Amino acid sequence: MNRILVTITTLDQHFDEIANGGDAYRPASCPHCQAGGLWHHGCYHRKADRSEARRNPVAILRFLCNACLRTCSRLPACIAPRRWYDWAIQQVVLLLLLAGVSLHQGCRQTGCARSTLRRWRDWLQTRSAQFSFFLRSRLPELGRLPEPDFWPQVISSMSLARVMTQLDRDLVVP
Template sequence: MRRIVIGITSLEQHIEAVKANPEHYRPRCCPHCGIKLLWRHGHYERKAGRQLEQRSLNPVPICRYLCSGCQRTCSRLPECIAPRRWYDWSVQQEALKPRLKGCSAGHRADYGGPDERTVDRWWQWLKARSDLFEFHLRARFAELGRAAGFDALWRQVFASLGLARAMAILDHELSVP
């Protein structure tokens, strides 16, 4: 099951989609048992707007669906919200860009960005999974095959797709974060 809905790239767009067409978030089948009968089961709220420059939209609703077979709930997130992460993909991408250019330090927490230890964790997470991520991305996007090495590939991914779209695409094949 895709946990990330591709094409919803901002919190404003997500809130509108939840109001206008919550069925867009309905999974095709239960990720736990595979039954295709899921009922809308309200929503939970999540703090997703953690960027300083944007007005606060928190909390944002995340639609939940209940499986009629196993009675478990599931939900799907928009492309702009990272699963199991405090900061969204755009903040992570901006914090990782200096590392890809060879700088040892990324954004600093005193400027409202993530703490350096958090950026280190993201960097280690990306490096540890990079071979698998690279395999799937290069198989799908031929132009990424020209990028030689970890840094060059991820700079090209950030420039062409963006981290959010890349992770949403990878989420179909793998479990990201």
């Protein structure tokens, strides 16, 4: 399930969609158990961007899976999940480390804690094979990139946020 609905790019579209029943937000299947036929299940509220603060809070529809009784929801593209901001910082750190910068230097250059850098580095190492498999299958042009160049090339050409948006179609990230 794609947790971000890329076709809804403004809050006006989001409110129109909700006023029209919000079916665009209904996932085809449950992200937890893959059963189909999810039901509307109220909504929760969250803040939109600072630039749209006057319209806060924004209702986000929730859906209930009748099979496993868990709920899920999807965000419009105009409301970034919190971690989407984090990708930008994480991208800087990963590109430094991939370029061979030491953890010590990485800390000094980014102001992030050493433990944070180590966690992000280990996260990418652990998930690398799985992530690159899905990326190569979705984006055939990446198939030819040799392994050592893969992440530096992919992250700097696509941005880590876009990489994760792509992966979000197939996997649960991070």
